[in-house]
Every structure is written in C-alpha cells, then in structure tokens.
Ligand SMILES: Nc1ncnc2c1ncn2[C@@H]1O[C@H](COP(=O)(O)OP(=O)(O)OP(=O)(O)O)[C@@H](O)[C@H]1O
C-alpha cells in the first residue's frame with residue numbers, strides 16, 4: 220500500500236509542475252495501466268483462441284445441418300428428444316465421477332505414502348509415478364488399446380495363462396466402460412499425486428506435533444489436520460480434473476470410439492461422431508455446448524466452498 | 534502434578550551434539566526456565582521432555598516414571614509453541630477442546646473445562662472465532678488455554694512470547710505468571726530473553742553449547758554466577774570484564790586494572806581471594822556497580838577519574854562508556870550527575886559486588 224502511494228506520488232508532483240505534454244507519461248505511470256498493457260497480449264490470445272470459438276460454436280449450433288439457415292434452438296430440442304443423447308449424459312457423468320473419485324483417492328494415498336518416505340527415495344518415486352501424466356495421451360491410449368486386445372494382448376494372455384476365461388475388455392459394454400475409466404484413472408492420478416504432495420508439504424509440521432501432544436494417532440492426525448488443511452487443494456484439483464475428465468476425448472475415441480452400441484460415448488466423442496463422422500456440424504456443436512452449463516454449476520458450488528474456507532483459514 | 538528429572542540426557546543429530554549429558558531435577562509445581570543463546574539446545578531439551586524428539590542416551594522421568602519410550606500423548610504433558618500452532622480450521626473452542634475430545638471426555642466436562650480456562654485467560658467471548666480472526670496476543674491465550682484445559686502433569690513452553698510486540702510481551706509475561714499461580718503445575722519454559730527468565734522462574738537453568746552452565750534462583754544467578762558465561766549472560770547491559778592484576782597490599786588485596794587505577798578488595802572478600810594474589814585475573818563488575826560517588830556507600834579508595842567516550846541517557850539512568858587499557862567499560866550513573874562525552878567524570882566502584890574470574894578456566898573464583 221505504502222509502496223503504491225510512493226510510486227505514484229512523484230507522478231502527481233511532476234504533472235503539477237510540468238505541462239500537459241507529460242500526460243501520456245503520467246498515464247503510463249499508473250500501476251493499473253501498466254498492468255493492463257502487460258496483460259493485453261494474453262487477453263488478445265484468449266479472445267482469439269477461446270472467446271471467438273466459443274461464440275462461433277454457439278452460432279453454429281443454431282444452424283441447420285447444411286448450415287444454410289438459422290433454426291434457433293432446434294438442434295437442442297432434437298437432442299433432448301433422443302434416447303442416445305440421454306445415455307451419453309448418463310455415461311459422461313458415470314465416467315467423470317468414478318474416474319475423478321478414484322484419481323483423487325489413489326492420488327491421496329500415494330501422496331501420503333511418498334510423503335512418508337525419506338527425502339532421497341521421494342524424488343525417485345515422484346519422478347516414476349509422474350510418467351503416465353507426461354506421456355502424450357494419444358500414444359498411451361494406443362498402448363492400452365493393444366494391451367486390451369482380446370486375442371494377442373498381454374492381459375488376456377496372463378489371464379488365460381492363469382486358467383481364467385478371456386475378458387472381452389473392449390467389446391463388452393460394461394468391461395469397455397471399466398477399461399476406459401481405468402485408463403483415465405491411470406493417466407490422471409499423477410496430477411492429483413503432485414498437487415496433494417505439494418499440499419502435504421505446506422501443512423506446518425508443528426500442527427502435527429501439537430496434535431501428537433493432544434493425543435491424536437496417525438488416522439486422527441490425517442482426519443483432523445491433514446484433510447481439513449488440504450480441503451481447498453482437493454476441491455480445486457477435483458474441479459479441474461472434473462472439467463478435463465468430463466471433456467475427455469482421446470482415451471474413449473482411441474479405445475472404443477464410443478462403442479459398443481454407443482455405450483461408452485461421452486460428450487466429446489458423441490459430438491465428434493455427430494459433427495465430424497456424420498457431417499452434422501451444428502448438431503455436434505449443440506452437443507458439446509451441453510457440457511457448459513453442467514460444468515458451470517459444478518464450478519460455482521466448488522469455488523464457493525473454496526472461497527469461504529480460504530477466508531477462514533487464510 | 535509431577536516432578537520431572539533428566540539423567541545424563543544426550544541428543545545427537547547426525548554430526549551435531551545438540552545436548553550434551555544434561556542432569557536436571559524439577560520438583561513438583563516448580564517453574565523452571567531454560568535460558569541461553571540461540572542454538573544452545575533449549576528447544577531440543579524441551580522437545581525431548583515432550584517426546585517430540587527421542588533421546589540419544591540418558592533417561593527422562595516424569596512423575597518418577599521413565600518416559601523415554603512413551604509417545605507424547607501418553608506423557609500427560611501440554612506444550613505451547615512459539616508460533617502457537619493453533620489448528621487454523623478450528624474455532625478457539627475446538628482448538629482448546631481437541632485434546633479432550635480425542636481423550637473421549639464427556640461433552641459437559643469439556644465445556645466446563647474450556648469455559649474455566651477461558652475465564653482464567655479472559656477469552657470467553659472469543660471462543661467461536663477461528664485463529665485467523667484473533668490477534669497475536671489472543672492466539673497466545675488460546676494456545677495457553679489448550680494447554681490448561683488438559684490439566685496435564687507438566688506444562689512446556691517454547692519461547693511462547695517471542696512473536697509478540699514488546700508491550701504485549703510484558704503483559705503476557707505477567708499473565709503467564711498469574712496463570713501459574715492459579716493453576717499450580719510443574720512448568721518448563723524456554724526463552725532466550727533473560728528478563729523473561731528472571732521474572733518468571735523459580736529457578737533458572739542457563740545453557741550454553743548443549744550443556745548446563747548453572748542452575749540457580751534468579752537472585753542467586755545474578756549475585757553468584759558460577760562461570761564467566763553466566764556472569765556475562767545475565768544482566769543488561771552485560772557485566773564488564775576487566776583484565777586486572779591481584780596485588781598484595783599489606784594484609785589486604787588490590788585489583789590493579791591500569792597503571793593509574795587500582796581498586797581495593799573489600800576486607801570481607803580478602804580471605805576468599807587471598808590464594809589468587811599475584812595472578813593475572815579478570816575483574817567482573819556490573820555497570821550498576823560503577824556509579825557516580827553516592828553518599829551512603831562511599832569509599833574514597835574506590836573512586837577514580839575517567840574520560841567518557843559515549844553517554845547514553847535512558848531516562849531513569851544514564852549509561853556512560855569509557856576505556857581503560859583498551860577495554861570498553863560501561864557504568865550506570867544518575868542522569869543528574871552524568872557528564873558529556875570527552876569530559877572527565879569521577880566514578881565509584883562498588884567492590885562489594887565484584888567477581889573474580891580465572892581467564893584460563895572461565896570459572897568464577
Ligand atoms: N532436527 C535437527 N536436525 C539437525 N540438527 C538440529 C535439529 N534440531 C536442532 N538441531 C541443532 O541442535 C542445536 C540446538 O538446537 P535448538 O533448537 O535446541 O536450539 P535453541 O537453544 O532452541 O535455539 P533457539 O533459541 O534459536 O531456538 C543447534 O545447533 C541446531 O542446529
């Protein structure tokens with residue numbers, strides 16, 4: 220505060236002493252002006268890459284299939300009347316919620332395990348466990364696709380070797396759902412791991428010492444200290460992951476392409492099928508736009524909790 | 534309520550020997566202060582009593598029982614940390630009751646104890662605030678409340694006041710003393726502030742370099758320090774250490790500190806210092822015993838003239854600095870009698886309070 224006043228006072232004095240030709244210089248002196256100018260390039264990029272496409276897709280979603288005339292909300296009402304669309308809504312919800320739940324759980328458990336390792340071992344494990352997150356998703360999805368292959372793959376080879384029946388990983392709808400969720404968890408858990416690890420390190424050691432003296436055992440320390448102290452990080456990470464998972468495309472497209480019988484479609488792959496495969500771009504755009512209000516509501520709820528706790532704990 | 538004892542307690546962190554064979558006996562209800570310079574092992578000692586650090590060797594007793602292998606929660610101690618270590622997501626009430634809740638106390642008993650502690654500490658109206666909404670002094674009180682409600686055998690404090698501003702620190706110091714008088718409990722208190730140590734303690738433990746230099750009451754520590762370190766550490770400004778030569782003067786002794794100045798050793802101390810006659814020693818004299826000549830304790834032989842270098846008025850008194858034989862010496866005089874820098878002033882040394890230190894062993898003779 221004092222700092223801000225100091226940097227701006229010379230500006231005032233100069234303007235009082237000298238002529239109006241100094242106006243621009245004084246204008247530039249304002250912190251907010253400079254801040255705005257420095258942010259401008261980013262704002263232009265965001266406008267070009269996010270806002271324009273967003274509005275364009277809204278416009279697109281209101282055209283007819285041939286994109287020759289406006290049909291208003293026609294595409295949306297058409298989608299709402301289709302059973303497959305409702306199946307996609309349900310499947311996306313199942314996909315995103317289960318995947319995020321297990322990612323969060325596995326991330327939390329591994330973060331704890333790693334945090335309790337001696338410092339040198341930590342680095343090694345952290346590096347190794349980050350690998351799934353670093354490999355380009357399209358490539359790793361392909362690798363998983365091979366692993367799941369019914370006849371020549373490693374998984375079924377091991378399973379039959381152990382005397383069990385082959386598992387139709389990707390051809391049975393329910394196994395296919397399981398498989399895509401599994402791969403998504405495998406891919407996304409390291410992100411949670413790294414966020415939680417950072418959060419764990421930020422909890423002051425003395426709180427645990429105070430709790431130890433207060434009589435808390437390991438579980439009680441976790442339950443009463445770690446978890447509440449990490450709730451904001453958990454909430455933000457979950458929100459972030461929820462958005463990304465909800466909009467996931469690569470894994471499902473590469474492994475099942477929505478099949479069998481549309482039973483693994485999520486919003487993105489369904490929109491892709493309608494828009495690109497079947498050539499009805501407006502309908503595809505309308506499908507993907509349905510994600511927006513759903514995620515928006517989730518974001519509002521999660522962020523409200525985060526803000527409230529942030530104010531209290533600080 | 535319990536006594537605490539440390540027997541040959543050692544703590545080693547890899548290479549560093551933080552605590553070197555400490556022996557300490559604290560009777561029931563005593564308020565003991567560990568004081569010493571930074572890094573001398575005070576916190577480590579306290580944390581070993583708490584069970585937050587394991588002892589490398591030796592035994593710790595609480596209430597007559599060896600507690601070396603007991604975890605902190607089974608030692609029945611409560612600790613107040615320097616930065617309070619309040620749980621940020623809990624209200625003051627929840628912070629204070631957490632330990633009781635974990636120990637499955639009934640709800641009404643918890644409430645009774647918290648209310649009682651809140652009354653003692655005057656924080657009753659703050660109980661449903663979170664730590665963030667409390668001032669430093671209020672957080673400090675909640676942290677103390679958290680210790681009090683447990684009604685433990687031993688209170689442990691690790692520099693609980695050093696995060697407070699000067700005025701609040703004095704206020705909380707009195708508060709801690711008051712609380713200890715109300716809630717009689719064995720207390721170990723760590724600080725590096727000697728004023729805190731002197732005002733709070735029944736007994737002070739002066740530590741240096743991982744070892745105990747002296748254990749004594751504040752009064753004893755001030756008047757009868759056992760080592761040069763203690764003599765220099767307790768008292769502010771610090772005791773003057775002046776090179777001197779013990780000279781025989783008939784039946785008496787004189788401490789010669791320069792060609793011109795030699796001060797007579799009082800008759801009452803002659804016998805004690807007689808064996809050191811003829812040796813080069815260090816004369817320890819506190820600034821408060823180097824004053825302008827005052828009527829009552831006047832002894833012409835103890836007066837000498839010096840030229841002042843620096844004069845620091847403190848209000849109630851004035852510090853005067855001068856050099857003898859290249860050694861800076863501080864005196865503490867009445868503001869009315871202080872001369873300016875560069876001027877000659879007559880000072881009187883109250884030799885009844887002199888100390889003699891052996892420069893080889895640093896022991897007070
Ligand atoms: N966990 C640790 N690992 C290694 N060395 C340590 C550890 N804790 C303390 N030490 C060392 O032990 C010595 C004593 O530390 P301690 O914290 O007890 O000092 P202190 O008297 O409390 O000092 P201060 O007044 O600064 O708090 C120091 O030299 C310190 O560097």
Ligand SMILES: [Mg+2]
Pocket residue numbers: 575576577692
């Ligand atoms: Mg310390």
